[in-house]
Amino acid sequence: MPGTFTVAIQALQILLGARLETSSSVRLHHAHDESFHTPASPDAVAFPKSTSEVSEIARICVRHHMPMLPFGTGTAMEGGVNASQGGLSIDMSLMNNVLSVSNEDMDCTVQAGVTRIQLNEHLRDKGIFFPIDPGADASIGGMTATRASGTNAVRYGTMREAVLALTVVTVDGKIVKTSSRARKSAAGYDLTRLFVGSEGTLGIICEISLRLHAIPEAISAAVCSFESIDGAINTVIETVQMGVPIARIELLDDAAIKAVNAYSGTNYSSLPHLFLEFHGTSAWVEEQATIVKELAHENSGSEFQWALNTEDRTALWQARHDFAYAVRAMRPNARIFSTDVCVPISQLAECIIETLDDINNVGMAMPIVGHVGDGNFHVVTAVDTENEDEMKVIDAFHTRLIRRALSSGGTCTGEHGIGQGKKAFLLEELPAGVELMRVIKHALDPDNLMNPGKVIDID
Numbered sequence: 001m002p003g004t005f006t007v008a009i010q011a012l013q014i015l016l017g018a019r020l021e022t023s024s025s026v027r028l029h030h031a032h033d034e035s036f037h038t039p040a041s042p043d044a045v046a047f048p049k050s051t052s053e054v055s056e057i058a059r060i061c062v063r064h065h066m067p068m069l070p071f072g073t074g075t076a077m078e079g080g081v082n083a084s085q086g087g088l089s090i091d092m093s094l095m096n097n098v099l100s101v102s103n104e105d106m107d108c109t110v111q112a113g114v115t116r117i118q119l120n121e122h123l124r125d126k127g128i129f130f131p132i133d134p135g136a137d138a139s140i141g142g143m144t145a146t147r148a149s150g151t152n153a154v155r156y157g158t159m160r161e162a163v164l165a166l167t168v169v170t171v172d173g174k175i176v177k178t179s180s181r182a183r184k185s186a187a188g189y190d191l192t193r194l195f196v197g198s199e200g201t202l203g204i205i206c207e208i209s210l211r212l213h214a215i216p217e218a219i220s221a222a223v224c225s226f227e228s229i230d231g232a233i234n235t236v237i238e239t240v241q242m243g244v245p246i247a248r249i250e251l252l253d254d255a256a257i258k259a260v261n262a263y264s265g266t267n268y269s270s271l272p273h274l275f276l277e278f279h280g281t282s283a284w285v286e287e288q289a290t291i292v293k294e295l296a297h298e299n300s301g302s303e304f305q306w307a308l309n310t311e312d313r314t315a316l317w318q319a320r321h322d323f324a325y326a327v328r329a330m331r332p333n334a335r336i337f338s339t340d341v342c343v344p345i346s347q348l349a350e351c352i353i354e355t356l357d358d359i360n361n362v363g364m365a366m367p368i369v370g371h372v373g374d375g376n377f378h379v380v381t382a383v384d385t386e387n388e389d390e391m392k393v394i395d396a397f398h399t400r401l402i403r404r405a406l407s408s409g410g411t412c413t414g415e416h417g418i419g420q421g422k423k424a425f426l427l428e429e430l431p432a433g434v435e436l437m438r439v440i441k442h443a444l445d446p447d448n449l450m451n452p453g454k455v456i457d458i459d
Contacts, residue, residue, distance in 0.1 A: 005043050005086070008064035012046060012088070015056055019047040019094070030071050030081065030089040034136075034324070036335040036385050037079030037421055042069060042089035049094045051167055051175055051206040058204065059173035061088055067449050068171075070200040072142025073115065075134075077338050078419025080146065080199050084453045090204060092141050098122045099207065107164060107181055109209045112141025128212045131156035134415065135321040141205045146417040147197030151317070154240070154373030155247045155279065156213060158415070163196050167207035171445045181209050194440070199417055200451035202444045216279035220289060221248075221313045222304040224296050225271040229253055229356065231299035232272045233349040236372045238295045240345055244288050248277040249373040250320055253356070256367035256380075263326030264319040274301075275320055277313070323369055327380045330365060334382035339398055339421075341405035342376040342414030351408050352377060355401060362397050376414035402428075418455045426456070 012020045021027070022044045032039035043066075048054045061068050067087025074081060083089060095111035098119065102108065103126055110119060117137045119130050132143060134150035142148075144166070149158035156162075165179040178191035195202060226232040229251075236249055252260065252273045260266055276292065278285045293304055307316045328336050343351045352368065359366045359379070370377025379401060384390050402412045402425045412418075412425035427434050437456050441448070448458045 005064065005066050005088075008060055008066045008088075009044050011060045011064075012044065012057065015053070015060065016046055016048070019049070021045040021047070027089075030069075030074070030091065031083060033074045033076040033079060033081050034336060034338075035077045035079050035419075035421065036337045036383055037082055037419070038385070040082040040084045040086075042083035043086045045071075045089045045091055047091050047094050051095075051169065054090065054095075054169045054204055054206050055173045055175055057088070057090060058169050058171060062172055062447070062449060065447060065449065067452050068200075068204065069451050070112075070141070070145065070204050072112070072139035072145070073137065075136035075138050076142065076146055076419065077336075077416045078413075078421040080417060080419035080451070080454055082420060084420065087449075087452075092139060092206075095141075095206065101126065103128060105181065106212045106214070107209060108212060109181075109207060110140050111207055112139060112144075112205050114140050116140065116143065123212065127215055129215050130162070130210060131213055132159055132162050135324075140208050140210070144196055144205050144208050145199050147415070149371065149374075149376070149415045151248045151250055151320070151371060153371055153376075153415075154249060155245055160193065160196055162211050163192060163208060164211055165209040166192055166195055166205055168195055168203040168205055170203045171447070171450050175206075176203070183211075197417070199419065199455050201441060201455050202450060204450075216281075216285075218282040218285045219247075219277065219279055219313065220285050221275070221277040221307040221316050222289070223268065223273055223275055223307075223316065224304050225269050225273050225302040226296075227271065227300045229272045230349050230353060231301060232274050233352060233372065235274060235292070235296045235299045235301060237345055237348065238299075239292050240373055242291065242295075244291055245280075246276060246288060246292065246373060247279040248275065248317075250275040251368070251370040251372040251377065252320070252323070253368040255365060256323060256369050259326040259330060259367055260319050260323060263329050264322055266319055269302075275316065276304075277317075320369070323367075324380055327365075327367060328382050331382035331384075334384050336380065337383045337394055338378055338380040338416070339401065340376060340378040340414050340416050341401060341410055341412060342374070343405050343408040343410030345375045347408035347410065348372060348375050348377075351404055351410070354404060355379065358397060358400055362393060364393070366397075371414070374414070375410070420454055423455065423457060
């Protein structure tokens, strides 16, 4: 434990007692997320129970120049929680209360440690739900910090659209409310959007007010295979262009389907597939499904395999959500390399087909899945991080993938965020924007104590 932080840790122990951990096992658990990035342990881990405690923690840390790293559930993919400069990991898991729910306004306010599954369990008997589904049972605070989205984003949007207001603790311990619960506001700068997606680099998100939605009268899910990847993608593009408000439309290429079959015990044909879900009234769901079935048929799609009851739909989407673990199971001692890009939907087919050609030339198993209704897709593989030659191949492929997306008018990340893994690509994508981000970062965190080394580098 570096001597520089000894006094800070002593002060934190007085404040938190047993909720300040310095054991190596707890620190190691907070040294990494689900990514392949090299773990880096914090010097201590704090478990606050309230916003006021987070405020006191920040005051102690800033007084002793101790970095602060907010931690949700550790399910992110770009090394955003790794303590590369040491410091204090602030685990929000004990701040897990649903503070209020308004059925009439269809919104709620939660503490940052509430997870998406916990929230929907709480809402189940109220006729409303929280639709953002990144796959993992991530915390709402972490999802807000990374501007998460997921399988439902094509209809319900991302955390950018879901968040109404935040309560944030700044680096000096101030507690700031960014907005009201009103559905729209023209009151000054949009501070809420400033913190949504800031990845803990500007402040610690403690409370979140969220927009909720009515549980649909009818929900139907289906799976459809295609003879070619472009047939599947064209079906997606035509569905979106026709204005069908499909809730989920997920692409899995043939390599992804093979991995899912092996891991989840499914028996889908070894072809590209679309996983689909329709929400609405019974009649509207039937009408949506009819339109998409016709589009799929015109693009050489198979008959739909339906999952109509809750158990079958849950099994279908669980197989999709387990995809990353299915890829890792192909090489049990390896780590997940998962990256994502997002392009305008008109460029999606060309970008994915060029990426598949690139993968074939590399000669490694790199399955593709995608939230393709909004142009976002992922490439996932299992890597031996100790093998320098293999990592060079992966790094070179990753660079080509990002630049392919950027040249298509896309972005280096649709939902994973920047973390420590994509800082160079962010600078390539938004050079003048990064300069402005540095100005904002310096204004709010002049000593670079809030999750340092993430999103942007500070000279």
